[in-house]
Amino acid sequence: MKEKNKLFRQIIGLIIIAAWVTPEVVVSFCWVAFLGDNGTLNQLIELFHFKPIAWLFTFPMISVIIANIWRGTAFSMMVFQAALDDIPKEIEEAAIIDGASKWKVITKVTIPMVKGTIATNMMLVTLQTLGVFTLIYTMTGGGPGNATMTLPVLMYKQAFVSYQLGYGTAISLTLLLIGVVASLLYMKTLKMKV
Structure with a gap:
């Protein structure tokens, strides 16, 4: 049974890691081919x-969103797997011996021990998502209409298509500010020291 589980984890791991190591433009074209009219x-x-x-x-x-989640899942899985592997098994076993249910072990032992990893991963994923450009631009170009017009796509179009460099720069600084505020909120919420 353990061998089957290990093989399953390795196969799923390879599929997910493939999404992360594949260049974003290739991932975009794969999703266009998957979701296209034909x-x-x-x-x-x-x-x-x-x-x-x-x-x-x-x-x-x-x-x-689905394409971006598929692409970004691998990074989070690797980060959380490393954090979970670092938790000493003796602590979880001691909690179980003391009468803690599986839910209590997860909420009172596991999650507090990976709290820093959760905050770091949330910050990195938020910043990565805020900056997604290639995936959106390749799949939809910000359209149809403005349906997928995110700040990075708008910044590109204003700065390099409409030649409004000042407007594009203002959008990029706004994007930076949003990232800083989101990071500070995550750290405050999870009570991390800067």
């Missing part, structure tokens, strides 16, 4: 006699 998802839907959907036009933001 893409894999629509071909699967047609097998069940459903009408194909223009995913990138009908649900553009949801499509981008």
Whole structure:
């Protein structure tokens, strides 16, 4: 049983790590091929006699969010796996011997011991998500209309398409400020020392 579990974890780990190490532009084109009008998802839907959907036009933001989550999950999994592996098993075993339920072990032992990792990961994921450009620009270009127009895409279009460098710079500074405020809130919420 343990061998099957180990093999399963290795296979899933490889699939997830592949998402992280693949360049973002390649991931974007893969998702466009998967969600496109003649893409894999629509071909699967047609097998069940459903009408194909223009995913990138009908649900553009949801499509981008799913692609970004798939790409970013690997990093968080590696960070949390390393943090969980660092927790001494003796502490969890001692809590169980003292009569703690599995829920109590998770909430009173495991989570407090990885609190710093949670805060760090939340900050990094927030900052990475705030700065997502290639994925969105390649998949939708900020459209249809302005449906997926995020600050990085707007910044690019203002600075390099409309040649409004001052406006683009102002957007980038706003993005930086949002990242700083979010990081400070995470640290305050989890009572981390700067």
